[in-house]
Each structure stands twice: as C-alpha cells, then as structure tokens.
Amino acid sequence: xxxxxxxxxxxxxxxxxxxxxxxxxxxxxxxxxxxxxxxxxxxxxxxxxxxxxxxxxxxxxxxxxxxxxxxxxxxxxxxxxxxxxxxxxxxxxxxxxxxxxxxxxxxxxxxxxxxxxxxxxxxxxxxxxxxxxxxxxxxxxxxxxxxxxxxxxxxxxxxxxxxxxxxxxxxxxxxxxxxxxxxxxxxxxxxxxxxxxxxxxxxxxxxxxxxxxxxxxxxxxxxxxxxxxxxxxxxxxxxxxxxxxxxxxxxxx
Amino acid sequence: xxxxxxxxxxxxxxxxxxxxxxxxxxxxxxxxxxxxxxxxxxxxxxxxxxxxxxxxxxxxxxxxxxxxxxxxxxxxxxxxxxxxxxxxxxxxxxxxxxxxxxxxxxxxxxxxxxxxxxxxxxxxxxxxxxxxxxxxxxxxxxxxxxxxxxxxxxxxxxxxxxxxxxxxxxxxxxxxxxxxxxxxxxxxxxxxxxxxxxxxxxxxxx
Numbered sequence: 001x002x003x004x005x006x007x008x009x010x011x012x013x014x015x016x017x018x019x020x021x022x023x024x025x026x027x028x029x030x031x032x033x034x035x036x037x038x039x040x041x042x043x044x045x046x047x048x049x050x051x052x053x054x055x056x057x058x059x060x061x062x063x064x065x066x067x068x069x070x071x072x073x074x075x076x077x078x079x080x081x082x083x084x085x086x087x088x089x090x091x092x093x094x095x096x097x098x099x100x101x102x103x104x105x106x107x108x109x110x111x112x113x114x115x116x117x118x119x120x121x122x123x124x125x126x127x128x129x130x131x132x133x134x135x136x137x138x139x140x141x142x143x144x145x146x147x148x149x150x151x152x153x154x155x156x157x158x159x160x161x162x163x164x165x166x167x168x169x170x171x172x173x174x175x176x177x178x179x180x181x182x183x184x185x186x187x188x189x190x191x192x193x194x195x196x197x198x199x200x201x202x203x204x205x206x207x208x209x210x211x212x213x214x215x216x217x218x219x220x221x222x223x224x225x226x227x228x229x230x231x232x233x234x235x236x237x238x239x240x241x242x243x244x245x246x247x248x249x250x251x252x253x
Numbered sequence: 254x255x256x257x258x259x260x261x262x263x264x265x266x267x268x269x270x271x272x273x274x275x276x277x278x279x280x281x282x283x284x285x286x287x288x289x290x291x292x293x294x295x296x297x298x299x300x301x302x303x304x305x306x307x308x309x310x311x312x313x314x315x316x317x318x319x320x321x322x323x324x325x326x327x328x329x330x331x332x333x334x335x336x337x338x339x340x341x342x343x344x345x346x347x348x349x350x351x352x353x354x355x356x357x358x359x360x361x362x363x364x365x366x367x368x369x370x371x372x373x374x375x376x377x378x379x380x381x382x383x384x385x386x387x388x389x390x391x392x393x394x395x396x397x398x399x400x401x402x403x404x405x406x407x408x409x410x411x412x413x414x415x416x417x418x419x420x421x422x423x424x425x426x427x428x429x430x431x432x433x434x435x436x437x438x439x440x441x442x443x444x445x446x447x448x449x450x451x452x453x454x455x456x457x458x459x
Binding site (some may be wrong): 029030033037073150184198205211212215216217218219221222223226230231233234235237238 | 286305337364365368394396398421423424427428431432433434436437438439447450451454
C-alpha cells in the first residue's frame with residue numbers, strides 16, 4: 001500500500017530531524033518571523049524537500065511530460081473527471097463533516113449527474129448545470145473543528161503538510177471506499193492503476209506552475225510553504241463562509 | 254374604512270421612506286465598488302489585448318511596461334515584499350531594490366505571455382476589504398482549469414491602482430514577501446545579497 005510506504009518515509013524523515021535555530025529573544029522582529037513561519041523542523045523539511053524534488057525531477061515530472069505528450073488533452077480531461085468523480089464519496093463525507101450542506105449537495109448532485117449523464121464520470125456535465133466543483137479535505141474539517149495545525153512538515157513525496165493535515169489525509173484515505181476493495185476480480189490492480197494515473201494526472205496539471213515557482217523564487221522551499229498555507233487557508237475560509245445559499249435571506253444571521 | 258386606508262398609506266409611506274433611506278445609504282458604496290470593477294475591467298482588457306495580439310514577443314513585452322505602470326502600484330508592492338527589512342535598508346538600497354523589483358515583476362509577467370495566449374476572463378462582483386476593494390474575476394484558458402483571481406484595488410476613483418493579485422487564495426505579494434524573508438534569514442539578513450540574487454535572476458532571464 002502506498003500509504004504504508006508514506007508512513008515509513010515520514011518516520012524516516014522525522015528520525016533525521018534536526019531543529020531550526022531560534023533567533024535570540026532580543027531580536028523581537030526576527031523572533032516574530034520565526035514563530036509565524038512555524039517551521040521548527042526546517043532542516044529536516046528542507047532535506048525532505050530536496051529528496052522529493054530530485055525524485056520528482058527524474059521520475060514523476062518526465063512521466064507527466066510523457067503523459068501530456070502522448071495523451072491528447074480531451075482524453076486527459078476525461079481521465080481527470082473520472083478520477084474526480086471516484087473521489088466524490090470522500091469529498092461528500094468531508095463536506096458533511098464540515099456541516100456544509102450546500103457543498104455536500106453540490107458533491108452529491110455532481111456524483112449523481114456525472115456518473116450517469118456524464119458517462120461514468122468522463123464528462124463533467126454537472127458544472128454546466130450549476131453544480132460547480134470545489135476542493136476540500138478532512139484537513140479543512142479538522143481546522144474548522146478547531147484543531148491547531150502544528151508545525152509545518154514537508155513529507156517525502158506527499159509534499160507540504162503538518163500533523164493536522166497529515167491526519168486529515170489519513171482520514172480521507174480511510175474514508176475512501178476503494179481502500180477496502182477485496183482481493184480478486186482485479187480490484188487491487190484497479191486500485192494501483194488508479195493511484196498511478198492519479199499521480200500522472202495531478203503532476204501533469206501542475207507542470208507549468210511548479211516550473212514557474214521554481215524559476216521565479218529565490219527560495220522555492222519557502223515559497224511552496226507559503227503557497228501551501230495560503231491555499232489551505234482559502235479552502236478553510238471558503239468552507240466557513242460559503243453557506244449563504246442554504247439559509248433564507250430573512251433568517252437572522 | 255378611512256382609518257385603515259390612512260394606516261395603510263402611512264405604512265406604505267414609511268416603507269417607501271425606509272427604502273429610500275436604505276438605497277441612498279447604499280448608493281455611495283455601490284458607486285465606489287462599480288468604479289473599482291470598471292477600473293479592473295479596463296486594465297484586464299488592456300492586458301488581454303496585448304496577450305492575444307499578433308505582435309512579436311518583444312513588442313508585446315514593450316507594450317506591457319506602460320500598462321503595468323499605469324495600473325499597478327509597483328513601488329508599494331515592492332516595499333510590502335521587503336517587509337521589516339525595508340526599514341533596515343539604506344535609501345540607496347531602497348531605490349536600487351525598487352528598480353530591480355520593477356524589472357523582475359515585468360519579466361515575470363512577460364514570461365507568462367506565451368502560455369496565456371487565447372485567454373479570456375469573466376468579471377464578478379466586488380467587495381470591500383478594509384480600505385481596499387476586492388474585484389473578483391475568473392480566468393479561462395484553453396485546456397486549463399479556470400482560475401479564480403481577485404484583484405486588490407486601492408485608492409479613490411481616478412487614481413486607482415492594483416496593490417495585490419490573489420490567485421486561488423494565494424496572494425502574490427504575501428508569497429513574494431515570504432520568499433524574500435526566507436532568503437534574507439538564510440543570508441545573514443544582508444540586503445546586498447538579496448539585491449545581487451535578484452540581479453542574477455534578471456541576468457539569467459536575459
């Protein structure tokens with residue numbers, strides 16, 4: 001299982017961990033910066049980033065470039081839609097755990113429409129019918145439940161995370177019905193193929209922007225850390241505030 | 254009955270008065286917001302016409318400069334990105350940094366010209382954010398997922414400028430500031446080191 005492998009790598013990375021040196025207390029601004037960055041394991045994280053980046057450079061990135069070169073765009077979009085549709089049950093559980101009926105309704109209708117009219121998820125018909133896609137995860141749920149993020153972690157191959165976000169990732173994996181497919185009938189093979197294609201899909205959709213960050217940043221590690229946090233925060237905010245449509249306008253807020 | 258009629262008309266009148274009050278209170282806010290949206294629309298239209306134009310790359314890049322300068326408060330963004338180090342820099346370093354930052358920003362935008370060919374956008378509503386106004390857009394490109402971009406606009410009508418661009422929840426200036434801050438903390442808080450690193454970036458970009 002890739003999850004077991006990931007867990008092993010996380011433990012290995014934490015074993016290597018050294019701590020970042022805190023600036024002297026007399027330097028108030030530097031101390032404030034250090035605390036805001038919230039990355040006490042920075043040396044270990046940077047090591048993990050370098051290893052992941054090297055692996056990416058020689059395997060995932062060329063594989064994704066090959067995928068883009070060989071497979072025409074409409075087919076790739078179809079593949080992406082199928083994968084997104086397969087993750088609907090998990091997304092629905094996330095929406096419900098965030099007490100977000102509008103998002104949950106969107107996810108439910110998307111799964112229903114795209115699995116049928118969308119030809120088993122190949123076409124995203126639902127977006128055009130007023131049920132747009134949204135991104136969320138159990139990490140967002142935990143944040144809304146008031147769980148603090150904890151220090152920043154760069155997990156080998158999985159990328160930017162934190163104890164809270166890694167827990168959320170684990171719960172999302174546990175919520176996925178496909179995690180529990182029995183042996184036989186080629187279902188395990190299907191699962192492995194799904195993980196592999198999902199990797200290609202995600203990486204191929206971020207070829208240009210990841211390159212742009214690496215080229216444009218003086219310190220790509222710190223830039224990815226900032227981007228990850230801001231993006232997660234925007235998902236948390238979207239889930240927290242975007243409930244208007246389920247409440248009639250005359251209800252006192 | 255006359256009594257009921259009077260009461261009804263009184264009610265209607267007071268409703269109308271309340272409505273008028275409410276709308277008159279709303280009008281200045283709306284006008285401000287619409288102006289910010291109009292400003293972003295004209296800026297975005299200028300950008301789109303350059304990006305989608307048939308001119309060679311060099312011409313497009315040259316045309317980009319004045320449009321950015323007219324619509325974006327580059328010195329202000331530059332200062333924000335240096336964070337607390339702005340105050341520790343000498344006036345000469347501040348000036349040198351602002352000049353380099355300006356060129357880096359232009360280069361970065363020009364570097365994306367090719368991949369944005371055929372771009373189109375949809376303007377959404379606007380909302381206040383402190384002293385600024387947020388204007389929402391979604392940007393569409395062929396075979397790419399649509400990106401939600403918010404423009405942070407500052408200033409009164411006539412002198413509006415963009416001070417930040419937030420793409421899918423990630424702010425350009427915040428990201429840039431954390432990049433510089435991290436670089437500085439790993440290079441002994443040395444502004445000259447930052448300036449030479451930025452200069453190297455420019456030289457590599459050509």
